[in-house]
Amino acid sequence: MKPRMWFLPSNNQQLLVTGFEPALPVTQSVIVVPPFAEEMNKSRKLMSDFCRSVVGADGSSTAVYMIDLFGCGDSEGVLSQASWPMWRHNIADLLADLKQQHPLANHHLLGIRLGAALALDCCINELHNQSLSLIFWQPALNGAQFINQFMRLKIAAAMAQGTTITTAQLREELADKQLIEISGYEVSRAMVNAIDGIALHQLDRLPSAVRLAWFEVSPDQQLSMLPISKKIIERWSTHSQAVGDACHGERFWQTAVTVTAPCLITRTGEYLTEGGDA
Numbered sequence: 357m358k359p360r361m362w363f364l365p366s367n368n369q370q371l372l373v374t375g376f377e378p379a380l381p382v383t384q385s386v387i388v389v390p391p392f393a394e395e396m397n398k399s400r401k402l403m404s405d406f407c408r409s410v411v412g413a414d415g416s417s418t419a420v421y422m423i424d425l426f427g428c429g430d431s432e433g434v435l436s437q438a439s440w441p442m443w444r445h446n447i448a449d450l451l452a453d454l455k456q457q458h459p460l461a462n463h464h465l466l467g468i469r470l471g472a473a474l475a476l477d478c479c480i481n482e483l484h485n486q487s488l489s490l491i492f493w494q495p496a497l498n499g500a501q502f503i504n505q506f507m508r509l510k511i512a513a514a515m516a517q518g519t520t521i522t523t524a525q526l527r528e529e530l531a532d533k534q535l536i537e538i539s540g541y542e543v544s545r546a547m548v549n550a551i552d553g554i555a556l557h558q559l560d561r562l563p564s565a566v567r568l569a570w571f572e573v574s575p576d577q578q579l580s581m582l583p584i585s586k587k588i589i590e591r592w593s594t595h596s597q598a599v600g601d602a603c604h605g606e607r608f609w610q611t612a613v614t615v616t617a618p619c620l621i622t623r624t625g626e627y628l629t630e631g632g633d634a
Contacts, residue, residue, distance in 0.1 A: 357412055364423070366449040367442055371431040372424040373450060376407040383417040384462040384628065385454050386410070386491070389447060389471035389478075390425065392551075393435075393506065393541045395609040399468055402608050402616040406466075409621050410628060418628055419458070423450050436535055436542040440550035441481075443474055448482040464489040466624070469609050470496045473554050479563050490562075491627070492570040493620055494609065497588070499554030510538045557588055561595040568598040569627050573605035573617050 360377060363370040388403055390396050407420040424431040425446050427438035451463060465488065467475035472495030479488060496502045507526050514521045530536040534545045562568060570589055572581050579602045581589075592598040603619035 357408055359407075364450055364453060366446045367426065369426055369432040371426060371446055371450075372429060373421055374423075375419060375421045376411040377419040378411050378416045380415070380417040382419045382458045382461050384419075384464065385458055386418065386420045386464045386466050386628070387447065387450055387454070388420065388422045389465055389467040389475040390422070390428070391469035391471050391609060392502075393543075394509070394539050395469050396428070398609050398611065398614060401614055402620070403468070405616055405618075406621045406624065410625050413625065413629075419461075421450065421454065423447070434542070436544050439544075439546055440474075440477075444478045444482050447474065447478045451483065462489065464491055464628070466491040466493065467495060468493045470499075470502055470551070473497050473499065473502075473551075473556055476556055476559075476562075476566075477554065479566050483563075485563070485565055487565040488567075490566055490568045491624060492568065493617075493624075494572050494607075495570065495585075497554070497556040499551040502554075503548055503551050506538060510536075513539070557584065560591065562592050562598060564596065566596060568592065568596065569624075570598070570600035571620055571623050572600070572602045573607065573620060574602045575604070575606055577604065579604060 357376060360375045362373055364373050390403070391399050403422060407422065410416065410418050411420055423446060425438065425443045427433040427435040447465070454463065465475040467473070467490065472492040475490055479490065504523055507523050510526060511521055511523070526536060530545050530548060535542055570585065572585060574580060581600050581602045585600060589598050589600040601623060603623050605617035605619045606615045608615050608617045
């Protein structure tokens with residue numbers, strides 16, 4: 357399966373899009389909204405396997421598209437110049453482009469880790485009242501918690517060299533220099549502040565036209581979603597179609613070696629085959 361690649365104009369910049377398209381006419385498309393920084397690298401194989409599995413299935417009419425957001429991958433810019441609103445625009449611009457290419461298709465946003473927060477925030481602030489399906493893989497919806505975990509990578513690297521630093525010190529450095537480097541990723545204060553402010557786990561309800569399928573992996577044989585995930589889904593499902601499920605798999609976004617989560621591919625493929633009905 358040879359992907360189709362092109363550059364999408366967005367915010368006067370050129371973004372690389374890689375599309376995997378079926379032989380049959382496209383009846384639904386999936387935009388993969390990627391994870392952040394090192395979690396993106398750890399997820400690349402899983403994302404590629406998902407694209408090839410879903411699009412290559414017998415009789416598939418589903419297309420899958422991966423986008424390098426501004427400052428990431430082979431798109432224009434550098435990460436330190438990127439902003440959260442800019443990334444929202446990137447996703448909205450790709451969706452608009454795909455709606456022109458496939459006007460009769462249903463469209464899904466598949467958000468992975470922090471990409472789930474970006475996909476949902478895009479629905480709220482960019483895609484007002486558009487009918488859309490969201491799919492979450494192990495979502496990170498609490499931005500402040502996510503940034504603290506991201507900063508621990510630098511703390512752990514310092515400890516390995518016999519140095520002690522704290523999250524508070526890193527935040528002071530960020531406030532002073534406006535940029536901070538963590539595990540090779542240079543991130544701006546504006547980006548960190550924007551992610552810090554994300555509290556979608558506190559959202560009372562989803563946008564009225566949005567449907568959600570939330571999938572998590574569990575390394576234990578006793579499959580169970582996280583308690584906080586269950587609470588959020590229960591709250592959202594009172595006003596919208598929101599369902600969740602756990603399957604057996606490794607924590608692909610944080611393992612020392614690259615692993616995939618075939619169960620996520622299988623479960624999501626089933627969901628798409630069912631027409632987005634869990």
